[in-house]
Amino acid sequence: MKKKVFTLILTGALAAAAFAGCGNAAGENAGGATDNGGVKTETLESDTQTEEGVITVAASATPHAEILEEAKKILADEGWDLEITIFDDYVLPNEVVESGEFDANYFQHIPYLENFNAEKGTHLVNAGGIHYEPFGIYPGTKSSLSELAEGDTIAVPNDTTNEARALLLLEANGIITLREDAGLEATVNDIVENPSNVKIQELAAEQVARVAPEVAFVVLNGNYALQAGYSVREDAIAYETSDSEAAQTYVNVIAVKEGNENAAGIRALVEVLKSDAIRQYINDTYDGAVIPFED
Numbered sequence: 001m002k003k004k005v006f007t008l009i010l011t012g013a014l015a016a017a018a019f020a021g022c023g024n025a026a027g028e029n030a031g032g033a034t035d036n037g038g039v040k041t042e043t044l045e046s047d048t049q050t051e052e053g054v055i056t057v058a059a060s061a062t063p064h065a066e067i068l069e070e071a072k073k074i075l076a077d078e079g080w081d082l083e084i085t086i087f088d089d090y091v092l093p094n095e096v097v098e099s100g101e102f103d104a105n106y107f108q109h110i111p112y113l114e115n116f117n118a119e120k121g122t123h124l125v126n127a128g129g130i131h132y133e134p135f136g137i138y139p140g141t142k143s144s145l146s147e148l149a150e151g152d153t154i155a156v157p158n159d160t161t162n163e164a165r166a167l168l169l170l171e172a173n174g175i176i177t178l179r180e181d182a183g184l185e186a187t188v189n190d191i192v193e194n195p196s197n198v199k200i201q202e203l204a205a206e207q208v209a210r211v212a213p214e215v216a217f218v219v220l221n222g223n224y225a226l227q228a229g230y231s232v233r234e235d236a237i238a239y240e241t242s243d244s245e246a247a248q249t250y251v252n253v254i255a256v257k258e259g260n261e262n263a264a265g266i267r268a269l270v271e272v273l274k275s276d277a278i279r280q281y282i283n284d285t286y287d288g289a290v291i292p293f294e295d
Contacts, residue, residue, distance in 0.1 A: 098122040
C-alpha cells in the first residue's frame with residue numbers, strides 16, 4: 001500500500017555519496033541524508049562541556065537531534081543534562097568534538113568518520129552504533145519479486161556508495177550475483193550472474209523514484225522513498241537487514257575524541273540510545289526509514 005508520509009531525512013548520508021555520511025568530507029552525506037550545506041543553527045556557550053553532569057552533543061536535525069531529544073528525558077532521570085546543538089553541515093560537528101568544545105556528535109556513519117580523520121588529521125572514534133537508514137526495493141510496474149521476468153528493468157542510484165548498496169540488496173534477494181570481492185564498491189561491471197537478464201538502469205539518486213511507472217522495480221534509500229510517498233515499512237518489498245554488510249558499515253554512530261569513549265557521560269548516552277525505550281521510539285516514529293542498530 002502506498003501512502004503519503006512526511007519527508008524524513010536531510011538526504012541521507014543524503015542523495016548520499018560514497019562517504020556521505022555518507023566524496024569529500026565537507027560536502028557529502030554523513031549519515032545517509034542530503035547535505036544542505038551551511039552553518040550550525042543553534043549555539044551553546046563554549047565551555048559547558050566541563051560541567052559535571054552535562055553531556056554536549058552536536059547533531060543533524062533529523063533524525064539525530066529528534067532521537068537525542070527523546071533520550072534527553074531518560075538521561076535527566078539519571079542525573080544527566082543532555083545539551084543538543086543542531087548543525088546543518090558535516091564539518092563543524094567533527095571539529096567541535098576534536099577541539100573539546102563538545103563531548104560527542106551524532107550525524108555520521110563510520111566511512112565518513114574515517115575519511116574525515118584521514119583528510120583532516122582528527123582523532124575521532126566510534127563510541128557506539130545507534131541506527132541505520134536502510135535501502136529498499138520498491139514496486140514499479142510489479143509488486144512482487146516473484147513477478148520478475150526476462151529482461152525486466154530495475155532502476156538504481158548511480159553514485160558509488162548507493163549503487164553498491166542497491167546491487168548488494170538485489171544480490172541478497174537472488175536477482176543477481178556479484179563478483180565475490182566487489183563489496184561496497186560494486187558496480188554493474190561486477191555482476192557475474194544475471195539469470196533473468198535484468199537491465200540495471202543507473203540514475204541520479206533523486207531521479208530513481210520518478211521512473212517507477214516505467215520499470216519493474218526501483219531501489220531507494222529511506223529518505224527518497226519517503227519523499228516519493230512510499231511507506232518504508234509497508235511498501236518495501238525487501239530492505240537491508242541489520243546484519244547486512246551495508247548496515248554494519250553505514251550505521252550512524254556517536255563519535256567522540258579518541259580516549260573519551262569510556263567517559264561516564266558517553267557511556268550513559270550510548271546506553272540510553274541503545275535502550276528498549278529509544279528503540280521503540282525509533283520504530284514508532286520513522287516508518288522503517290530509520291532502524292535501530294543491532295550490534
